[in-house]
Amino acid sequence: MLLIRNAALRTGIRTAVPFLVIPVLTIAGAVVFDRNRHIIISMAIAVFALLLFAAGYEKRSTGSRRMVIVAVMTSLCFAGRFIPFLKPVAALTIITALYLGGEAGFLVGALAALLSNFYFGQGPWTAFQMLAWGMIGLLAGVLADPLRRHFPLLLLYGLLAGLLYSFVMDIWTVLWYAQGFRLSLYLGALVTAIPYTVSYAVSNVLFLLLLAGPIGKKLGRIKRKYGI
Secondary structure (H helix, E strand, O other), X not given: OOXXXXXXXXXXXXXXXXXXXXXXXXXXXXXXXXXXXXXXXXXXXXXXXXXXXXXXXXXXXXXXXXXXXXHHHHHHHHHHOOOOOOOOHHHHHHHHHHHHOHHHHHHHHHHHHHHHHHHHOOOHHHHHHHHHHHHHHXXXXXXXXXXXXOHHHHHHHHHHHHHHHHHHHHHHHHHHHHOOOOHHHHHHHXXXXXXXXXXXXXXXXXHHHHHXXXXXXXXXXXXXXXXX
16 A cells, blocks of 8 residues: 655645545546546546545555455445435445545545446546545545534435535536536526435435444444554
């Protein structure tokens, strides 16, 4: 595992990668690169997500153990995308972030989108899904303490995460339709997407109700046992 020892460098990576580098890559992939090169953008985002993950720990053994759990949670997200109508991807990403940190949550969300789309179909939208699910995980890690202590707050976050996902994906919708961003079209896309946004929010709340307790307890025990 890559180990980044310099504290200032880790802080810079943890700030620049999710809030600057990956959003710029995502937008560039939609407006600059042609559709035949979208996979390059998606793979680049995956590499930066791994770099962000590496910046989130100081000990090599800790990062390796986290990586194993990230692989398991990513696999669960992949399998969950085959569930019709309601998807557990965001909920599993949130749960990962609560116990392993926001960087791990970002990586799970990003890899879940990239890997599952090899089955569901790759395209410029993949980068936006990676960004959306990744940011949902990252922000859950930032808010981990209050979200773990107050279950209603966790459910509220799941609800808002459904809105965030829709808001990000509708940026892609406008860029694809208009070959550029127009606020009026974006607002129209948000209104048109309300049924889908509701389904995202309901899905997140439902799967957090079902999975946050049992999976959270297992992750908590693993975290304590192995000092992650």
